[in-house]
Amino acid sequence: MNAQKITRSLLREAGIGVALLLLSVVFIFFAPNFATFANLRNIFTQISINTVIAIGMTFVILLAGIDLSVGSVLALCAVVAGLIISNPSLPVGVAILLSILSSVAIGMVCGLFNGFVSERWKIASFVVTLGMLNIARGLALEVSHSRTIFMFPKAFTMAGDLTLLGIPFIFLIAVTLVVLAHFILSKTVFGRLIYAIGNNEEAVRLSGHNPMKYKIIAFVICGATVGIAAIMYMMRLQIASPILGVGFELSAIAAVVIGGTSMLGGKGSLIGTFLGACIIGVLNNGLLLIGLGDFARQIITGFIIILAVILDTYRYRLSKALST
Amino acid sequence: MNAQKITRSLLREAGIGVALLLLSVVFIFFAPNFATFANLRNIFTQISINTVIAIGMTFVILLAGIDLSVGSVLALCAVVAGLIISNPSLPVGVAILLSILSSVAIGMVCGLFNGFVSERWKIASFVVTLGMLNIARGLALEVSHSRTIFMFPKAFTMAGDLTLLGIPFIFLIAVTLVVLAHFILSKTVFGRLIYAIGNNEEAVRLSGHNPMKYKIIAFVICGATVGIAAIMYMMRLQIASPILGVGFELSAIAAVVIGGTSMLGGKGSLIGTFLGACIIGVLNNGLLLIGLGDFARQIITGFIIILAVILDTYRYRLSKALST
Amino acid sequence: SAQAKKKPVVGLVMKSLANEFFKQMEEGAVAFAKKDGSFELIPVGMNSESDIDTQINAMDNFIAKKVNVIVVAPADSVGMVAAVKRAVDAGIIVVNFDVTLNKEAMKNAGLPADFLFVGVDNAEGAEIVGDHLGKTIGKGGKVFIIEGNPGADNANQRKEGFMRSVKKYNLNVLSSTTAHWETEEANTVVTNLLTKYPSVKGIMCANDSMVLGAVRALDAAGRKDVQVVGFDNILPVQDLIKRGKCLATIDQFGPDLASNGIRAGLRMLKGEKLTGWQKTPLRLVTKADFK
Amino acid sequence: MNMIEFHSVTVQFTGVKALSQVDLNIEKGEVHVLVGENGAGKSTLIKLLSGVHTPTEGSILFDGHPFTPTTPRDAIKAGIRVVYQELNLLPYLSVAENIFFERLPQKHGLVDFKKLYADTEVHLQEVGLEVSPQTPVEHLSIAQMQLVEIAKALSSDSKLVVFDEPTASLTPREIDRLFVLIKNLRKKGVTIIYISHRLQEFIEIGDRITILRNGTKVGTWGIRDLTTDEIVKQMIGKDIGSGYPYRNDVVPGEVVLSVQNLAYMGGPATGVSFAVRRGEILGIGGLIGAGRTETMRALFGADPKRGGRVLLDGKEITIDSPLDAVNHGICLLTEDRKNQGLILDMSCAANTTITNLRRVSRFGILDKSAERKVSEQYVRELAIKTSSIDQLARNLSGGNQQKIVLAKWLFRSARIIILDGPTRGIDVGAKFEIYTLIGELAAAGKSVIIVSSEMPELLGICQRILVFSKGTLAGELHRSEFSQEAVLSLAYKAYLTVPRQTIGKDAPQ
Numbered sequence A, B: 001m002n003a004q005k006i007t008r009s010l011l012r013e014a015g016i017g018v019a020l021l022l023l024s025v026v027f028i029f030f031a032p033n034f035a036t037f038a039n040l041r042n043i044f045t046q047i048s049i050n051t052v053i054a055i056g057m058t059f060v061i062l063l064a065g066i067d068l069s070v071g072s073v074l075a076l077c078a079v080v081a082g083l084i085i086s087n088p089s090l091p092v093g094v095a096i097l098l099s100i101l102s103s104v105a106i107g108m109v110c111g112l113f114n115g116f117v118s119e120r121w122k123i124a125s126f127v128v129t130l131g132m133l134n135i136a137r138g139l140a141l142e143v144s145h146s147r148t149i150f151m152f153p154k155a156f157t158m159a160g161d162l163t164l165l166g167i168p169f170i171f172l173i174a175v176t177l178v179v180l181a182h183f184i185l186s187k188t189v190f191g192r193l194i195y196a197i198g199n200n201e202e203a204v205r206l207s208g209h210n211p212m213k214y215k216i217i218a219f220v221i222c223g224a225t226v227g228i229a230a231i232m233y234m235m236r237l238q239i240a241s242p243i244l245g246v247g248f249e250l251s252a253i254a255a256v257v258i259g260g261t262s263m264l265g266g267k268g269s270l271i272g273t274f275l276g277a278c279i280i281g282v283l284n285n286g287l288l289l290i291g292l293g294d295f296a297r298q299i300i301t302g303f304i305i306i307l308a309v310i311l312d313t314y315r316y317r318l319s320k321a322l323s324t
Numbered sequence C: 001s002a003q004a005k006k007k008p009v010v011g012l013v014m015k016s017l018a019n020e021f022f023k024q025m026e027e028g029a030v031a032f033a034k035k036d037g038s039f040e041l042i043p044v045g046m047n048s049e050s051d052i053d054t055q056i057n058a059m060d061n062f063i064a065k066k067v068n069v070i071v072v073a074p075a076d077s078v079g080m081v082a083a084v085k086r087a088v089d090a091g092i093i094v095v096n097f098d099v100t101l102n103k104e105a106m107k108n109a110g111l112p113a114d115f116l117f118v119g120v121d122n123a124e125g126a127e128i129v130g131d132h133l134g135k136t137i138g139k140g141g142k143v144f145i146i147e148g149n150p151g152a153d154n155a156n157q158r159k160e161g162f163m164r165s166v167k168k169y170n171l172n173v174l175s176s177t178t179a180h181w182e183t184e185e186a187n188t189v190v191t192n193l194l195t196k197y198p199s200v201k202g203i204m205c206a207n208d209s210m211v212l213g214a215v216r217a218l219d220a221a222g223r224k225d226v227q228v229v230g231f232d233n234i235l236p237v238q239d240l241i242k243r244g245k246c247l248a249t250i251d252q253f254g255p256d257l258a259s260n261g262i263r264a265g266l267r268m269l270k271g272e273k274l275t276g277w278q279k280t281p282l283r284l285v286t287k288a289d290f291k
Numbered sequence D: 001m002n003m004i005e006f007h008s009v010t011v012q013f014t015g016v017k018a019l020s021q022v023d024l025n026i027e028k029g030e031v032h033v034l035v036g037e038n039g040a041g042k043s044t045l046i047k048l049l050s051g052v053h054t055p056t057e058g059s060i061l062f063d064g065h066p067f068t069p070t071t072p073r074d075a076i077k078a079g080i081r082v083v084y085q086e087l088n089l090l091p092y093l094s095v096a097e098n099i100f101f102e103r104l105p106q107k108h109g110l111v112d113f114k115k116l117y118a119d120t121e122v123h124l125q126e127v128g129l130e131v132s133p134q135t136p137v138e139h140l141s142i143a144q145m146q147l148v149e150i151a152k153a154l155s156s157d158s159k160l161v162v163f164d165e166p167t168a169s170l171t172p173r174e175i176d177r178l179f180v181l182i183k184n185l186r187k188k189g190v191t192i193i194y195i196s197h198r199l200q201e202f203i204e205i206g207d208r209i210t211i212l213r214n215g216t217k218v219g220t221w222g223i224r225d226l227t228t229d230e231i232v233k234q235m236i237g238k239d240i241g242s243g244y245p246y247r248n249d250v251v252p253g254e255v256v257l258s259v260q261n262l263a264y265m266g267g268p269a270t271g272v273s274f275a276v277r278r279g280e281i282l283g284i285g286g287l288i289g290a291g292r293t294e295t296m297r298a299l300f301g302a303d304p305k306r307g308g309r310v311l312l313d314g315k316e317i318t319i320d321s322p323l324d325a326v327n328h329g330i331c332l333l334t335e336d337r338k339n340q341g342l343i344l345d346m347s348c349a350a351n352t353t354i355t356n357l358r359r360v361s362r363f364g365i366l367d368k369s370a371e372r373k374v375s376e377q378y379v380r381e382l383a384i385k386t387s388s389i390d391q392l393a394r395n396l397s398g399g400n401q402q403k404i405v406l407a408k409w410l411f412r413s414a415r416i417i418i419l420d421g422p423t424r425g426i427d428v429g430a431k432f433e434i435y436t437l438i439g440e441l442a443a444a445g446k447s448v449i450i451v452s453s454e455m456p457e458l459l460g461i462c463q464r465i466l467v468f469s470k471g472t473l474a475g476e477l478h479r480s481e482f483s484q485e486a487v488l489s490l491a492y493k494a495y496l497t498v499p500r501q502t503i504g505k506d507a508p509q
């Protein structure tokens, strides 16, 4: 009974996992060095940042919203954090702590702005976050004078290369956040309300809750994950540049949607989002290892994204076929 | 009675028009040369292409879909049309006709793919068109060997500089298409069904219609407008480049959404879309003329987009204030 | 003020100011305008490097504004030609800098073949730094080329320059892949390529932003035996060169580039006739420069 | 002692005065019945209590204190629970979460799912809904959803519970159970406002009755101070004949549609077989979840079939989509008007003509004046109460929305008309009109199939009744054999032969 339930719920959420599996199998055969430990570690590192942003994006999309500003806000967070951390007049420990806090705080403030404005005036979050996309990018360029910031303390950059049992530290952060957020969404009252509002906001309102509050919080959460992602980025690349993050919103939304979350809200899961991010990462990695030309790679990427999601629609049949 | 009705319906659709008006007034005072005839002509030219793409996008968004591939498809259409039109072995007339036809046809085929795949397997159009974004871009680069194509016949490029009573030819095309599409959406059975499906697809299906058909057609229409926009682009810039159109999807969607069309479908108008495109065009032009720094310009652009839409929410109060 | 109005107006059409290379260039131009004081400068940047559209709009807006001189760094060597022709027809002096307009397109549009161009030879720069890499890793060395945006002119020219070095030193190009000028993408691409081709000895990046990503990829893989070269000489890369993590880059004296163009424009405004390619200097930057 | 006092309350919408100078006292601990024609203002009155609407004029006292709720939260805090006429559930969430999501049981800050499901079981049993607490609500039928709404309202302690047409889609079994619950609540001193169009029902349960007409109060009486005829007369301002307008003069002709072993997905594989004749009014009875709706939807092509054949005029036809069905002259009025019947944010006119746009267009271009004419005609014929035909369907009262759905199918003028719960939420006067209309359709040679949970209605107007039980056809009754008992015993037939299951699709309802 219970085992059956778990399988069923896994297949419901993890339909896209089948696509991921198939893709991996193909690459194991055709992409040299794909199935090496070192390469696996690379993939882990490469999907970490997108995964973290996609976590926040999942909250927003579950509420039928969208956040286009994540890439720009990431740049703004990184630039400010970079200026703080590379400030030689601060003690290293203080600088690191302060930069992490300020990055998360800036992300949250931007999220608050997005959430508050779109809820207060009932404006499509597409427009508000499009505005924020411009505002945050402009600010990031202004603050940094469009210079790349570098020379971070060793104690900080070390973290970027840190591994635990061979698993990159930043991937561990990402996985921890996935687990935490999955837990919040599936087990807490807050999480259930997120789903409820995404399902039928009017019904929630009639039941005496204030959907506005939760929607704003979702944007703030999204901002916070962006702030964290900015720090991870800085650990990984040891720079902070105002032009980074262009197009990140598309990757993050893609991870969420490929993972099965409906853009109309109320339906979806974080496990799906994580698998979506994995698909994108594995695809980028595997196709490069196969050694295709740039253009062919781009074309094939397009087809595989579509195929993966088509495959997902056949998961019921597939799950039956696999179980017999 | 009737005049009252018209005013009311204009204010309903054209709430964003008030924002456009205010913006223009500000620029007339603060942006040197803004209110010159030459500049007005520039604005017309500059908004034409976005307007045409946004027309097709309006159909798709009214059906709660999205088309992220417009920019890439535009490049693909342009590149193929460019290869045909610059082919010296074809008679000029034939080359021009053939290139226009093929551009529109390619746009429609891409749209058909988007529509068919997303409807046949009930996949989020976000994912399908994200795939197409990659596919079309890759194809465009492949087909053109990533070279910019030029040397178009005089007869063709002339059209780019053509004006009628001082109004640029390509703007006339855009306006004609706006009027035509507005007519289709507001006066025909097809348009009525588009709105109905966007509102409640299930109810329409149960009323004995085939929503799938209409949804696919909407994507094909969107592709056709992209094909037309590609030709307009070639007239204007006298080149066809595989890297053009990056980010066009965002501008087109922005025009639609700023114009008041809901991303959840069923609500909106083409007049709104047109005004949305105008806002974006006037904003870009006016801020440039004021002569602000780039970053400040970007920040202000962000704020004004948000403000314009906030203003729109006050249109009822505004309309009252204006009428007394 | 009335006095300011009499000063000639110079419109500067830049590429993306988000790129620090162009930002420095713009700052150089602004500083020059301030010091010189004889003209009014209106600089305009774009949203991204491939944003031809905004550039054309900016050109048209300058024409509408009837500025005296336009100094332009084209985002597309062909796409900008028509707009330049419009400006020239409107009686505006146009100086082409940084990226040269396409000769064939100019001919086609009716612009003279010896139309003034102020700028460096990108191919030559790439060749210089490529040669330095070739010398360092030796004949037959295995390399990656990390390209700029496919379709972008300077990307094409730099690749062409690299290929000349490749030929000279008989280098073995394992992969030539784009990272769209971006740090993050370069990091991902190089990381993955290292997995595929562990035997690589050198990496040629078409700009310095990508060097940053490539060097981090080598760090993460614990590779100290791979030499990286870049282009643009941005500060963080100078730091990397000092620390021996990057072999060399090319300095195009960015801050002076736009000012050189403006100077040429002002001279033409006074009636001088300038034509052809006014090459601006290039310099190889290596660790030796920081001793 | 009064629980609620309305003092000359007026509610003005754009174009409509929904309530005008209404004074009303609800005593503590009584069951107060509120009746009136469709659009009389009953739901509006209720929504004043829950903070959905605010009075344009007048004031409300709750428990002796001024009461000005601005959000539903204020009302809930004050101890007021409302079962709204239109369902407001969360389709993708489970039954349990729907019932409890305002105050999910928690343990260490987390949702205590164990307790949640256990508590839900109790409430489901109370209302007689036997589905698993974990079932997503989107899988339930309208009637089952209605029960979830009721369970939700009853799951918390409150001072005042309002039922706005809770029984519109329930069968006698659930209704009886609901009445037991209401009586228990009253014993505990809870005040109840009960809105319904079913006379027998509210006479059984109510203490006092208030009649609204056109937004004004006609009066308040003790429930036994008025006869049913008087109530109807006060409600609609005129007498209507008692009983049903059964057309003796219509004799069914040849078989038009015949269905053989039609089985729906998830139902028994053998399916059902039946035939409908020209000019016949065929009733379909059964308990909730008996598979009536599912069978009709399969027939209409709204859902995929599991198997079976459909013959029209003796020739086999394939129906894979509603489009096919409509093209063959078959139409279906769905039971869920809000999600499947109406386009809420479009006008009455657009909703009416959507089934037959060809008739109001030329060369694909809409003829708006023809559309006006059609729409106005139905507004007149069905006495639809709306400020104009341009009014959004969303802004109509529940009963009037139902009339729009009916109008849209009448406009299609199909040969075979399947009506699933056609009079849900429609007032007594209008019901009579609708029965008359159905009689006229039959007389004109159309075949009408009526699925209904309101037994008197089936017994009143049908020539023949098919009774479904657990997805199969339990039996057929001709007019001479009609009786409540006969229908009920057939309805229970399939459930009596197998042991009762507590969870799953086959659970008896």
Ligand SMILES: Nc1ncnc2c1ncn2[C@@H]1O[C@H](COP(=O)(O)OP(=O)(O)OP(=O)(O)O)[C@@H](O)[C@H]1O
Residues within 6 Å of the ligand: D013, D014, D016, D017, D018, D036, D037, D038, D039, D040, D041, D042, D043, D044, D045, D085, D385, D386, D387, D394, D395, D396, D397, D398, D399, D400, D425, D427
């Ligand atoms: N939001 C609104 N905007 C405009 N008119 C409205 C709105 N809500 C209700 N009305 C109108 O107010 C009137 C009263 O509606 P109400 O829903 O209270 O009727 P009701 O008595 O509940 O009828 P029914 O028995 O059909 O449910 C109707 O004419 C309706 O069209």
Ligand SMILES: Nc1ncnc2c1ncn2[C@@H]1O[C@H](COP(=O)(O)OP(=O)(O)OP(=O)(O)O)[C@@H](O)[C@H]1O
Residues within 6 Å of the ligand: D130, D131, D132, D135, D139, D140, D141, D142, D143, D144, D169, D286, D287, D288, D289, D290, D291, D292, D293, D294, D295, D335, D453, D468, D503, D504, D505, D506, D507
């Ligand atoms: N345990 C259950 N889980 C999910 N769905 C159920 C369950 N029991 C019944 N159903 C649903 O009940 C419905 C079958 O009843 P259907 O609506 O066809 O019956 P009906 O006779 O028309 O009754 P109703 O009066 O409810 O409309 C189907 O939608 C079926 O999916």
Ligand SMILES: [Mg+2]
Residues within 6 Å of the ligand: D042, D043, D044, D085, D164, D397, D398, D399
């Ligand atoms: Mg009502």
Ligand SMILES: [Mg+2]
Residues within 6 Å of the ligand: D141, D292, D293, D294, D335, D420
């Ligand atoms: Mg039913």
